[in-house]
Amino acid sequence: MAMVRLAPVLRSSVGGSKQVSAEGKNLTEVLNDLFERFPTLKEQIQPDGNLSRFINVYVNDQDVRYLQGLETNVGPADTVILLPAMAGGR
Amino acid sequence: MGNASREIMRQARRQVPEWSPSQVHEALAVQHEAGPENQEIVVVDVREKHEWNEGHIPGAIHVPRGYLELQIEEAVPDKSKTVVLYCAGGVRSLIAGVTLQQMGYQNPISMSSGFEQWKGNGYPFVQPRTMSEAQSKRYSRHLLIPEVGEQGQFKLLDSRVLLIGAGGLGSPAAYYLAAAGVGTIGIIDSDVVEESNLQRQILHNTKRVGQYKAESARETLEALNPDVKVITHIERLDETNVTRILADYDVILDGTDNFPTRYVLNDAALLAHKPVVHGSVFRFEGQLTVFKPNEGPCYRCLYPEPPPPELAPSCAEAGVLGVLPGIIGLLQATETIKLLLGIGDPLVGRLMTYDGLAGEFSELRLFRDPECPACGEHAHPENLPTYAEFCAVPAR
Numbered sequence: 001m002a003m004v005r006l007a008p009v010l011r012s013s014v015g016g017s018k019q020v021s022a023e024g025k026n027l028t029e030v031l032n033d034l035f036e037r038f039p040t041l042k043e044q045i046q047p048d049g050n051l052s053r054f055i056n057v058y059v060n061d062q063d064v065r066y067l068q069g070l071e072t073n074v075g076p077a078d079t080v081i082l083l084p085a086m087a088g089g090r
Numbered sequence: 091m092g093n094a095s096r097e098i099m100r101q102a103r104r105q106v107p108e109w110s111p112s113q114v115h116e117a118l119a120v121q122h123e124a125g126p127e128n129q130e131i132v133v134v135d136v137r138e139k140h141e142w143n144e145g146h147i148p149g150a151i152h153v154p155r156g157y158l159e160l161q162i163e164e165a166v167p168d169k170s171k172t173v174v175l176y177c178a179g180g181v182r183s184l185i186a187g188v189t190l191q192q193m194g195y196q197n198p199i200s201m202s203s204g205f206e207q208w209k210g211n212g213y214p215f216v217q218p219r220t221m222s223e224a225q226s227k228r229y230s231r232h233l234l235i236p237e238v239g240e241q242g243q244f245k246l247l248d249s250r251v252l253l254i255g256a257g258g259l260g261s262p263a264a265y266y267l268a269a270a271g272v273g274t275i276g277i278i279d280s281d282v283v284e285e286s287n288l289q290r291q292i293l294h295n296t297k298r299v300g301q302y303k304a305e306s307a308r309e310t311l312e313a314l315n316p317d318v319k320v321i322t323h324i325e326r327l328d329e330t331n332v333t334r335i336l337a338d339y340d341v342i343l344d345g346t347d348n349f350p351t352r353y354v355l356n357d358a359a360l361l362a363h364k365p366v367v368h369g370s371v372f373r374f375e376g377q378l379t380v381f382k383p384n385e386g387p388c389y390r391c392l393y394p395e396p397p398p399p400e401l402a403p404s405c406a407e408a409g410v411l412g413v414l415p416g417i418i419g420l421l422q423a424t425e426t427i428k429l430l431l432g433i434g435d436p437l438v439g440r441l442m443t444y445d446g447l448a449g450e451f452s453e454l455r456l457f458r459d460p461e462c463p464a465c466g467e468h469a470h471p472e473n474l475p476t477y478a479e480f481c482a483v484p485a486r
Contacts, residue, residue, distance in 0.1 A: 008372050009401055009408075018448075044401060054397040058454050066457045081454065083443075084401055085393040086370040086377060087349050088258075088410060 002030055004080045013040040022080070027059065028070045030080055045082060055084045099184065106187030108200050111208040114174055118149075131172045134165070136186045137205070141178060145215045147208060155182050158189055164236060169195045176201035176208070219244055225317065229271055237433045243271060247317060249430045250274040252339035254327060254355060256307040257281075258415030259345030259369050261293040263423040267343075268311040268318045270427060275311060276339055278323035279303045290412040327351050329476065332358040341429050342366045343422050345415075349396035350478040356381065356389035357464055357471040365429050365436075369422045371410050374446040376418035379437050379456060380425050383465065386438035391459040391466075396477050414446055 001021040006014060014020050020038075024030035035042040045055055057064045058081040064072045074080060091099070109117070114133070121131050133150040135142055142152045153161045155177070166173055173195055175183040183200040190198035201208070209215060221229070221240065232238040238246075249272050253260045256279045264275055281303050283294040291303075298306040304322035311320050323335055327346070332354050336342065342359055344366050346352060352368075359366045360383050368389065369378040381388050421442070428434045441454045464471040 008375055009397075052397075053395040054393055054401070056392065056454075061452075061454050063455065063457055065459075083454070084397050085349070086372050086375075087352065087396075088347055088371050088408065 001076055002074045002078045002080055004030065004034060004082065007083045007086070009084055009086075010041065010044060010082055013044065014038045024074060026068075026070070026074055027057065027064055027072045027080070030074050031070075044084075052084075055082060057082055099181065102184045102188050102200075105191060106184055106198060106200050108180070108184070108202040109174065110202055111211050111213060114147075114176075114199075114201050114208070115211070115213050117174075118147075131174055132166050133174045133176070134162070134186075135177075135205075136175055136182055137177050141205075143218055143220050145209070145217045146205070147176065148214055148216050150176075155186050158186055159193065162190065162193065162195075166195075169193075170197070171195075172197045172199060174199045174201055177204050178206055179204040180207075225271075228315070228317075232270070238431065242431050242433075245431055246271045246427070247273040249341070250276065250339045251341050251343060251426055251430070252276040252278065252336065253343045253345060254351065255279050255345040255347065256291070256293055256303040257287065257345060257347065258290045258371060258410065259419040259422060260343070261291045261307075262416045262419035263343050263345065263426070264307055264311060265293060265314070266420060266423045267426060268315045268320075270423075271315065271317055272427075272430070273317060274319045274321065274339075276321040276323060276335070277304045277307050278325065278327055278335060279307075280324055280326045290410065290415050292416070327354060328478075329354055333362065336362045336364055339364065341426050343426055344368045345419065345422070350476045352389055353396070353474070353476040357474055357476075359383065360388055360465055360469075360471045367422045367425045367429070369415075369418045371415045371418050373409055374411050374414060375444065376414055376446075377441055377443045378418055378421050378425070379439075379441045380429070382429075382436065382438045387456045387458040388462060388465040390464040390474070391462045392441070392456055394459075394463075411446060414444075417444060417446070 001023055003019055004022050005019045022030045022033040024033050031046060045052055051057055059067060059072050059074055059078055117131055121129060133147055135146050135150045135152045136155040136158060138154055151165050153165050173190060175186045175198060177183040180200060180202045187198040187200045229243045232243050233240055251267055251272050253264050256277045268275060283298045283301050283303055283306050285299055287294060293307045293310045302324050304324050308320040308322055311318055325331060336358050342364055344355055355366060363383045365380060365382040367380050425437055428436050439456050441456050443452050460466050463469055463474055
């Protein structure tokens with residue numbers, strides 16, 4: 001089971017948790033497992049076939065856009081990070 | 091000079107080779123020709139501070155003889171270099187040469203007849219800029235750090251930093267940059283101080299509620315440090331003014347609260363080739379990175395599009411722990427000073443995140459997108475959407 005860490009704005013979709021575990025051998029499978037349990041996450045992260053352009057997905061500390069995207073392998077010891085843009089500064 | 095002194099000098103002359111000012115001048119000219127990679131000679135001035143201030147050989151390092159043993163290994167770590175020592179007349183430098191030999195320096199040379207002869211020969215010298223007594227006291231803790239020192243402090247005093255917003259991030263950043271002696275601080279903010287700002291925006295105070303934030307910031311910063319000139323821009327940054335405003339500054343510290351401004355700033359900073367120190371906060375968490383044109387990714391590489399408003403609440407909607415922007419704003423100030431002084435490893439291509447509740451910092455690697463519409467191979471940063479209508483959520 002990989003660990004998925006969520007940025008604060010996404011946490012309300014998973015009942016307030018900062019991280020949840022998810023099943024899957026690659027990013028697609030991990031995300032599908034998440035979406036099944038927390039359906040509102042899907043429209044934020046992957047509304048159609050592609051990842052949203054305002055969310056960065058990392059496997060460990062690497063941006064998946066520069067790995068194999070949705071096909072990136074995810075091992076049981078890996079951490080997936082979901083990080084949307086934040087604007088607050090004031 | 092008594093007998094014992096004469097004997098010490100005789101000994102020293104036998105031990106330490108001497109070069110005349112014209113030999114030193116010639117050797118430095120040869121080295122200059124050879125380029126910066128082949129710097130075999132280091133020139134060290136061992137006179138007192140007031141003598142150094144009256145003029146010294148260009149490129150020389152100042153290590154007063156009284157501090158020689160304590161400071162030379164930091165100033166000249168490579169003991170195989172040729173170290174040309176000089177003083178006013180060639181006596182103190184000769185004795186300093188003996189000390190360097192005892193410390194394991196392989197090739198110390200004393201310049202005979204010293205700086206007086208050098209000047210008398212008509213060779214070039216520079217008169218260093220000097221700090222006032224008040225400045226020496228104010229910045230004394232900086233002067234003690236080798237990476238800053240007097241030259242670094244002068245650099246800071248000559249630097250110009252623009253803060254986008256005098257709010258949660260801008261307040262602590264501006265406060266410390268002013269304390270550090272950044273000579274010109276520009277502040278662009280069109281808002282006025284509200285009571286709800288005072289929980290974190292430490293530049294302002296209760297009496298200033300209703301006053302423009304930029305004006306309030308100026309009062310606070312100029313009271314803290316009279317060396318600092320504060321320029322206020324009471325307007326909102328947008329496509330019409332961004333190029334004009336950015337032109338006058340060396341580094342931009344982005345502490346804004348909305349996406350359109352961040353995109354406008356990104357594109358203009360790329361065109362003007364200015365680094366942006368980016369920070370943002372949300373409740374207990376914050377993130378920062380440095381966007382340095384052509385050396386790392388830009389904001390559009392990281393986030394090609396803004397999130398919809400419901401996924402991007404501002405502090406006004408989502409709340410923020412008052413001290414959190416203090417932490418992120420000061421990390422931004424630290425990055426700014428590093429960029430101004432050219433020291434350390436700036437957070438280029440790295441996103442640092444801080445989780446206050448967990449007490450954790452983490453770091454993510456960022457990449458430059460070769461297809462980025464703002465900084466990629468076929469980029470046109472002058473003509474991109476800034477999503478002003480898309481995320482027009484009022485925020486403060």
